[in-house]
Amino acid sequence: MNNHNVKLDQNYDEIREIQPIKKDKKRKVLPKNDLHLSIIKELKPINEPQKQMFSAFRNGYNIVAHGSAGTGKSWVACGLALEELFDKSVDKIVIIRSTVSVRDQGFLPGDITLKEEPYKAPYKSIINDMCGCGTAWDTLIKKGMIQFISTSYVRGITLDNCIIIMDEVQNFNWQELNSVMTRFGKNCRVFILGDTKQNDLVYKKNDKSAFEIGLNILSGMPEFFDIVLFSHRDIVRSELVKKWIIESEKYHE
Numbered sequence: 001m002n003n004h005n006v007k008l009d010q011n012y013d014e015i016r017e018i019q020p021i022k023k024d025k026k027r028k029v030l031p032k033n034d035l036h037l038s039i040i041k042e043l044k045p046i047n048e049p050q051k052q053m054f055s056a057f058r059n060g061y062n063i064v065a066h067g068s069a070g071t072g073k074s075w076v077a078c079g080l081a082l083e084e085l086f087d088k089s090v091d092k093i094v095i096i097r098s099t100v101s102v103r104d105q106g107f108l109p110g111d112i113t114l115k116e117e118p119y120k121a122p123y124k125s126i127i128n129d130m131c132g133c134g135t136a137w138d139t140l141i142k143k144g145m146i147q148f149i150s151t152s153y154v155r156g157i158t159l160d161n162c163i164i165i166m167d168e169v170q171n172f173n174w175q176e177l178n179s180v181m182t183r184f185g186k187n188c189r190v191f192i193l194g195d196t197k198q199n200d201l202v203y204k205k206n207d208k209s210a211f212e213i214g215l216n217i218l219s220g221m222p223e224f225f226d227i228v229l230f231s232h233r234d235i236v237r238s239e240l241v242k243k244w245i246i247e248s249e250k251y252h253e
Helices: 004-015 048-058 073-086 112-131 136-142 174-181 210-218 239-251
Strands: 062-067 092-097 146-150 162-166 188-194 225-230
Touching: 048 062, 048 073, 048 225, 062 073, 062 210, 073 092, 073 112, 073 162, 073 188, 092 112, 112 136, 112 146, 136 146, 174 210, 188 210, 210 225
Parallel strands: 062 188, 062 225, 092 146, 092 162, 162 188
Antiparallel strands: none
């Protein structure tokens, strides 16, 4: 892991090219678009870190949201990204994940689309729910307004005019993280979401994960990124999940 320091220095200037889009205009009511889709769920923060995400993003910043599972990081990112999409501020939403399993399950059957289905499922559920339409995700995918990309296929592309959601970033290795961070083009902003305590990759003792290294880099870029920390106090998924995480954190102390 020590050789990451060299790579960080070599790519730092390139990473700094990400530009936040400052928006002084007031948010307008989302219009019905040509797909007859809109957000019907009220987008309202329900804990303090979510409130910080809303405020920072609507003021033009890229967002790093990290911490406990079940705190609504992906929900907020998808909702704010849909606002920009239906406002026609961007052409599409791009969701990027590393297709890493919690454990080895062998090869998934089917072509690449079928292999990626389990990784798309959380976002499909959120998008359909927010739009109040069971086919919203499929419609937006067919129209090219939502795109799902595995980190295995990002090299050589440039992402323009889009909102990028990098999710489960704790499962990115350094090559994946660096590849994605150097894809950003014009008129794009990014959500970087993850939880360092749920890493499915194996590291040697005292080694930092790629996500932890990335957090150190991004903390030195306050003009581009707002970093939001979630804790078990912010869990909204269920009381059972909240209690499980609290007790498991005590166990690993």
